[in-house]
Amino acid sequence: MxxxxxxxxxxxxxxxxxxxxxxxxxxxxxxxxxxxxxxxxxxxxxxxxxxxxxxxxxxxxxxxxxxxxxxxxxxxxxxxxxxxxxxxxxxxxxxxxxxxxxxxxxxxxxxxxxxxxxxxxxxxxxxxxxxxxxxxxxxxxxxxxxxxxxxxxxxxxxxxxxxxxxxxxxxxxxxxxxxxxxxKGEILLMLSLFIVLFIVVLKYSATPITNAEGTWGLVLAMGIVLISQFVYAYFVNHHKKESWILAGGVTLLSLISIVLNKWVTVNFDYVAIAITAATALYWLIIELIKRYKKYLFPAFMTLVAIGFCFTSDQIFNRVLEPHQQVRIKILLNMEDDxxxxxxxxxxxxxxxxxxxxxxxxxxxxxxxxxxxxxxxxxxxxxxxxxxxxxxxxxxxxxxxxxxxxxxxxxxxxxxxxxxxxxxxxxxxxxxxxxxxxxxxxxxxxxxxxxxxxxxxxxxxxxxxxxxxxxxxxxxxxxxxxxxx
Amino acid sequence: MRNNTFQDRRWVIAGIFSVIILIYIIRLFSLQIVETKYKIGADSNALLKKTIYPPRGLIYDRNNTLLVYNRPAYDIAMILREITDLDTLEFCNTLNITKDYFCERMKDIKDRKKNPGFSVYTPQIFMTQLYADEIANMQQNIYRYPGFYIQNRTLREYTFPYAAHVFGSIGEVSRSDIERDPYYRQGDYSGRDGVEFTYEEHLRGEKGVEILLRDSKGRIRGKYRDGDADEVPIAGKNLTLTIDIQLQKIGEELLNGKIGSIVAIEPQTGEILSMVTNPGYDPSILVGRSRSKNYNELVNDPAKPLLNRATLAQYSPGSTFKPIQALICLQLGGINEHTRFPCNGENSVPIRCSHYHGSPVSLLNAIEQSCNPYFWQAFRATLEKDGYGEKNSSFKTNYQAWMDALYSFGFGHKFEDSDLFEHVKGNIPTQNYFNRYFGETGWRALTIRSLSIGQGEVLATPLQLANVMAIIANQGYYITPHLNKSDTMLLKKHVTAVDSSCFPIVTEGMWRVFEYGTGRYYKIPGLDMCGKTGTVQNNFGKDHSLFVGFAPRENPVIAIAVVVENAGFGATWAAPIASLMMEQYILGKIDRHYLFDRISTSILNPDVQKR
Incomplete structure (x- = not known):
């Protein structure tokens, strides 16, 4: 047998x-x-x-x-x-x-x-x-x-x-x-990244920044996008100089807006979006000069991410049904019913x-x-x-x-x-x-x-x-x- | 092997699988091992802890007659969240209440001002202290009213309608009780006054817990671990009182129609044999649902039936003070057994004598005849025996010694080791008091002469007066008067400042009161009795009638004080009452029926007649 x-x-x-x-x-x-x-x-x-x-x-x-x-x-x-x-x-x-x-x-x-x-x-x-x-x-x-x-x-x-x-x-x-x-593995990665961005935007969209306009949701989400860019450029492509310029520029712009906030009330939602949009432009310029053929897609995805995060709240409120919204909110500890x-x-x-x-x-x-x-x-x-x-x-x-x-x-x-x-x-x-x-x-x-x-x-x-x-x-x- | 170029990606996929599983294991670790709140949450979910109330200790008198016991009663509790489809009308009919009452109760329960512990999840008391016949219908139909529960309780029952002030009563605990003692929960009952209060911890026992399993709909699904985790309630301990209920009964009957009080003490032990106050009330009216209504009536009664006059009313002792005055003057050397003072009868100055006797008068005759001038002169001789001294210092030293001696007789202070619920300290005026009124050197023996005959600022409770009689009976010491018949109180022996050698002559004088003096009509044939009457002037009408005494003269078994307010001469009312009490206690029965009937049916104050 x-x-x-x-x-x-x-x-x-x-x-x-x-x-x-x-x-x-x-x-x-x-x-x-x-x-x-x-x-x-x-x-x-x-x-x-x-x-x-x-x-x-x-x-x-x-x-x-x-x-x-x-x-x-x-x-x-x-x-x-x-x-x-x-x-x-x-x-x-x-x-x-x-x-x-x-x-x-x-x-x-x-x-x-x-x-x-x-x-x-x-x-x-x-x-x-x-x-x-x-x-x-x-x-x-x-x-x-x-x-x-x-x-x-x-x-x-x-x-x-x-x-x-x-x-x-x-x-x-x-x-x-x-x-x-x-x-492409990037599709899986992008998908995971967008899920993370979605969660962060929703979870912190109701948390206002003290002494300024805006909420933590978009600021944190943009931070994640910037860190992803840095990791991609520094650790994947080993373009160290371009990476440090990016990090320095972002830090400088952030500091300026924080200092500026002492005198004028700054809306950090727009600051975060503006800085992130600027990095997309930065990568396009690098691409035009050096022709690495590696930054067109990231630059494009950065712009997509901005649009995605900006409309996430809308997606959440319009696409999902109320009981599903509640389930997600509870999961994110946003509702404690x-x-x-x-x-x-x-x-x-x-x-x-x-x-x-x-x-x-x-x-x-x-x-x-x-x-x-x-x-x-x-x-x-x-x-x-x-x-x-x-x-x-x-x-x-x-x-x-x-x-x-x-x-x-x-x-x-x-x-x-x-x-x-x-x-x-x-x-x-x-x-x-x-x-x-x-x-x-x-x-x-x-x-x-x-x-x-x-x-x-x-x-x-x-x-x-x-x-x-x-x-x-x-x-x-x-x-x-x-x-x- | 076509299309197998991405073989390495298997590791990425295996990695994703492994990481997620690992995250879940870590999450399980934190939920199940690190966090404890979920275990508590589970218990409060599923376990319904039901309190089982222990039966309260029983109360007996000194002859082991049952005085206070329990009978079952029931509370109706409800958990608002669990109440569904309630047919209010039917529910009201079952409980025999009106719909208005139901609505009012519900409103009160939900009102957080009246009921700070309100929650829709926890049991709230809907009705309390229902008797078995009132709840029989409900018990059969409780299954039809989800969310309502019946809790077992007990209520006090009394064998006799007497001694209400001795027992005290039981009432719902206050918020401060709950904060002070973790034993209590909202809706618990505890002794509010009397021995129910003093011996609360002795009587209450230990509550038990029955742990039941409750499902998500709030239904009871049996016992948790088959009852292994339950705690059995421990019944309260019984209490034997020093009270003789027969004597108490006679006392309450004798005071019928009079305002006043009687305290009888066994001298050797300090045991309070009876403590009568009138007007009083039947203790059973302060039990159960009628408690608050009846309590309000008692509070608003102008005759103050809630006031325990035996321990809370203070009177000038008047002539009943004279034996004590004699003892202290003997001790302090102001007089001796042979001292005689002149008495001019009605013409005496500064204090008149209202009795007719020879002059000069001896101590024995002075006690027997209650001669005011003798005690004024003895008092003055005591205070002035060293002259006045510089700035009255010698006089004041002697006054202090006189005061201290009184203090040692239990006057002017509370019995601090007593188990009596409430009692007051009376008053002995201090040097400071007189200094403030008359100036440092502005007062002399003459100024405070009314103290010599127990009038003026000196105040004592009937309890203190009875205790003094116990001291004289004991020839110099007392045991703090108490209500719990236990031997430990005997250790608390208080010796007075007066030497025992001073007592026989005073005892002799008090014996003469019954033989030849103001008490001679009330002597029990064949019994040597000692006593002293008192007729006390006061600002509220007729004189108070007082009597103190003890009997028999040799090996006394009862010391007694009787006060009848606004009744006239001490010899007319207080003396026969005391005599009848002594007869009842010593002989076990009263043979002088005519006297008992006359006293007990005499209504001096129609407002306080027993109904």
Missing amino acids: FKRDSVTYSIDWLVLLLYFTLVIMGWFNIYGASYDLDHEGSMFNFDFRAGKQFVWIITAFVIGGVILLLDYRFFNYFAYYIYALTILLLIVTIFIAPEIKGSRSWLVMGPISIQPAELAKVSTALVIAKWMSRYNFKMKALRDFIPLIFFILLPFGLIVLQKEIGSALVFTTFLLVLYREGM LMGAGYNVNQSKIAIGSGGFWGKGFLNGTQTKLKYVPEQDTDFIFCTIGEEHGFVGSVLVLILYWWLLMRILSMAERQKEAFHRIYAYGVASLLFFHVMINVGMVLGVMPVIGIPLPFFSYGGSSLWSFTILLFILLRLDASRLERR
Whole structure:
């Protein structure tokens, strides 16, 4: 049976073991989280969440087994069809799904409801792997790049239409896959920088500067832009002289405006913007004289950053919906409404914080048992781990995820086929994004975006889709020893 | 191996994954190990600490008769935030209150001026001290009113309607009590006066805590750790008083219709056998919800029923002062057992004598007949025995010695180691007082002559007078009068400035009062009794009727002082009352029914008649 080309021989047993461990731990925690003091149901009682989850787990194992029995070429051949089918499901869902908690994302079929958005993650991972593994695919070629972006944006847009912004944001994680396959690193960096600028502007836009006009938000944001310029010029391009002139000039201009403030009231918002705009001009002049061919893009991005920061407040107020604004404000400690919108995060921090080092013990958590934490068996399942198993248990779970991610990365790099490798990166990115957002939100460092914790959160759709996602990878990986 | 030129980027991606996971581990460390506020937050979330009040200690009399006990009562508390869909009308019917009362209560609770501890999250007392029959309906229907809770309490019950001033009462703690003693919480009760106040810590016990699990909707979901963390309340300790409730009862009956007070003390121990004041009140009216209404009525009553006259009213002792005067003059050498002074009866100067007896008069006769001129001359002889000296210094030295001696009898100061709730110090005029009034050399024995017969500036409480009788009974010492029957008080023995050799002749004189003098009609046959009547002039109408005494003459068991305000001669009212009290205590019953009935049914002041 253990032939060289059989699935049982070549399957990655470590990933399989990590998968089983996480699923079983999740099942126990769902039992703990939904445990009711009045009705001590067994873990197999199908009237309760843990019992239902048991059914989902068994069916997930069956689905996983079926996937392992399929031919590995199936996924490559049918990637477009699977994707098309999913898109169709997403469109149908928008029209026929009932509204549940403000979103229209659930397809109800008798006793079972499924969320097509979960399956869309798998099919999108497959389709971009298929497209990018095309012969002669070039990231820089627009005819290759534009369809690629379209493949990602189509499900993103459809899920936004279902009012599931959290699930839609998941698709941004494919940027990591694109980066691995050759997309410019600067795009990732710029994206991170703009997120930082957005946070800084919002967080400090209400903090006025004493004895002068303006707020700290723009001043700090411009400071970050200037420091980025300096780091880029000094440490990346080693243009030391130009860097020092920049630093000296900025310092001088800042000092002059501070001194000037003694006599005339200076609006530092405009000072910061003017100085930063001047640096953009400075780099353009350098470029014209020295022709380094390295500062056109930064100079352009500096101007974009100025515009971005200046309109950030507007973006925040116009693009985001009120409940999302509140969630972000709470995250930035701008609003401290503990009984209102901040209630979830505050209760989740209380639950985790009260766990201490060793935790309160299985089924002994008071905060989760007494329903202080909302959504405690779905999005906030990590609270139960934190409260009942303490620091030790929470760190163990995080390390298991880290181990799984690292293992998937190394699996990805050992694939001979580009399709397999790109798909593996898709799997790793999706898992990572879910863990980062979900755990971050429970720990109060990410905004409350309702996405599940892979393998842990209660729910068939999410467990099934992560199982399918992972088992397709296992099947593809197992084929590496097969003869072609 | 197509398109695999960016292989190194795997490390960047692995790095991003690792950094985020590491940040989260650090965040977990700070949340779960460094911060403690979340653990406290969790407890205040989920644990409802419910106070269990201990039963208060019971109070017994000296013969172990139960006087004060508890009966269960209930408070209705509410947590405003948890109240949902309240059918006000139905709720009011259940509690048998009007809707107006309900609205007023709610307004008062929400008014932070009246209720500074108001919060919608914490229990607020809606109604307090309801009896079981008042709350029976509510108890069955409490589940229909989420946010309302029933708390168990106890209320005082009294076996007898007597001795209200001895017991005192229990009331809600004030803000300053809460700040002073961390034991108390808003809405707790503590002794406000009497022994309930003095022995508060002895009687109150230790509160217990029941820790309950409360879910996010505020529903109780069982006991935390199955009750392992609960603290069982410790009942308050019982208290045995020195009071003899039968004697107290007789005393209160005898004072019916009169304003006055009686203090009876066991001389050897300083134990207060009874402390009667009239007008008084039934202690049970200051319990429960009617407390504040009744209390206001008592406060506004012009007869001042809340005033404990036994310890708070001060009178000139009048003739009852004469035995003390005799003792001090003997001690200071102004007179001796054989000293006689002339008495011109009504023509005596500067103080008249209102009795008819021979002259010159001896000490024994002077006490027996209450001869004013004798005590004036004895007083003068004592103060002037060394002449006046330069700038009256010799006279003043002797006055100081006289004053100090009085002080040692418990006059002019409070009993500082006493367990009495409130008592006043009376008054003995000091040298400074006279210096200020008459100038440094402007006063002589003649100036202060009224002091010689217990009039003028000298003031004493009935308690002090009874204590003096205990001193004479003990031949020279007293134990601080007290109410708690415990032996530790016996250590607090106070010896007076008068030598025990001076006492027998005074005792003899006081015995003669009952044999031949003003008390002879009230002698209990076959019992040697000692006493002294007093008829005290005052500015508020008829003379006060006073009597002090002790009995039996040998091995006395009761010392007593009786004051009946504005009643006339001491011999008419105070003496028979004291005699009947002694009879009750020494013989255990009263045989002179005619006398008891006459006194107890005599209404001297219709305003204070028992209703």
